[in-house]
Amino acid sequence: MGDAKDITIAADPVDASDATDVVKATTATSSDETVATVTKKSDGTFTVTGVKAGTATITFTSGDLAVTLAVTITETS
Numbered sequence: 169m170g171d172a173k174d175i176t177i178a179a180d181p182v183d184a185s186d187a188t189d190v191v192k193a194t195t196a197t198s199s200d201e202t203v204a205t206v207t208k209k210s211d212g213t214f215t216v217t218g219v220k221a222g223t224a225t226i227t228f229t230s231g232d233l234a235v236t237l238a239v240t241i242t243e244t245s
Contacts, residue, residue: 172216177212179230192230195229199226201219202220203220223236223240
């Protein structure tokens, strides 16, 4: 536990000039912060950190758009 992975969000809107705004407006939440937490860094990437063994869903949201990412945290020996 405690291992972390960085995640980069990219956007491909119809109006390409809006891509940066979409990424900047993106937020993320974890369905179970006792399993995995997610934080947004100043560069716009997100870090998902394992807390304990289990599963959680990370939801990335920007406006009315949402994407989910299932994560499984396992114990290392």
